[in-house]
Amino acid sequence: MAKSRQEYVKNFEVHSTILPSTWMVARLDGNSFTKFCETHGFVKPNDIRALSLMNEAAIYVCKQLPDIVVAYGQSDEYSFIFSKKSNVYGRRIEKILSIVISMFTSAYVYNWNRFFDIPLQHPPVFDGRIVCYPNDEIMMDYMRWRQADCHVNNLYNTIFWAIVHSGKTTTEAHEQLKGSTSAVKNERLFTEFGINYNNEPEIFRKGTALIKPLYEPTHEDVFKEEFYRNHGIIE
Template identity: 50%
Template sequence: MANSKFEYVRNFEQPDSLMPNTWIVVRIDGRGFTNFYSRMCAKYEFEKPNDKRALDLMNAAAKAVVTDLPQIAISYGVSDEYSFVFHKTCNLFERRASKLVSTVVSTFTANYVYLWSTYFTDTPLSFPLPTFDGRAVCYPTVQNLRDYMSWRQADCHINNLYNTAFWKLIQLGGLDNKEAEKTLAGTLAADKNEILFSRFKINYNNEPEMFKKGSIIFRDYELVEPGSHNEAAAADALAEPAVQSKSQAEKDKKRRAKAKVVVEHLDIIRDEFWDKRPWILSGKPGRPANPSKEIQT
């Protein structure tokens, strides 16, 4: 770029690089989705408490983001939110928060709007259009990161159990919103399960896993036998990022590009998920997945 007398304005730009050697989570949320859905439920005939088409659309848009950005180690989504985890060694955009957040949000939103007609075949998208906002948060240790992911999945379960009971009281029990809220006020998880079963013969355990656990997206490699996760996590949390040669980095990049990006609905609170997929925390691509040898979770 040629120098000019106007170039001084660049001095007003402030550095916003995120802390090095930390896990970066870019979390996006539907902007005003509560109002968006309330206005559009009738128009698009959304099912309550969960509309599978809407969740599948969220997952497809998120999968496009993960596919486009190989630096993302894993992502987790529920309802109108998605969390994208960049490995602590990531140096994309020199770890600038504004660039990471804007790239994730814009890529997700573009794919969400583009793919709408794939999942809502009979109801074209029209104004007001859905939009998303985002933020970046750094987590210094593996335990911090896992606690964050566990928090989001636990929140998914709590909210879904409440919403399932709430809407069944309305749809099948004939209550209005206030009556349903009053019925559930102060109830524990066991109480809500009992209401669902005793009144409507619904076993919450049989509800779709996507509704109960949310969705996890990651690059799939060959599963391994569970080892000692706690020891591995502690070592990883204390280790400095390894310096790779250019040739090794290029090989890893190619292996990631060949790996299949999958959407699963699994328990990420327990160690088993992480133990069988050590590449997520290590950042090192695993062996290509062989469906005939995969260990079931």
């Protein structure tokens, strides 16, 4: 078809790409999820239905984009790690980001009813970014960073909600926990609330990893290099 006189506006498009031979990571997070969790009555500190739905949506993304070699999720976030060798969508940042975000959101809403009885009250929203890591060591540190974050937040949230469920206000709970170490939190959980933190479900403590090619959820420790070696993520 004939080109229009306005076709020149295409020249303003920029196609930023990710440096070749580096690990591409697409991470997404729930946007305004505090309100979304309240509206839909998410159980605190962890809602197994919500985590399972996150995993379901992430598995859908992985199966559509087989250059993803591992994905890791916790709370309302998910990271998708593409092979260093991947040339998916010419490594174009906006294309990869928008497709990952759209697939995930779409699968999340599509599968909502399989995990929740309460109907979706309004559309959930995620935001995301693309980051690239130049070598295996730094990519593994990225994974460790997210799992350390999962651990720190979950320990905090576990005792925080135990305190709140025991009758304190959230302000009081925050006040009590200010500056307390992990050891102190563990001890208090056990003596005051009878919770042995190490017996908490692994999905809460470790988050979820999805590994190529089947992408079945696992809750392994991603700190050790063996994890990556055993699953063929690094050579």
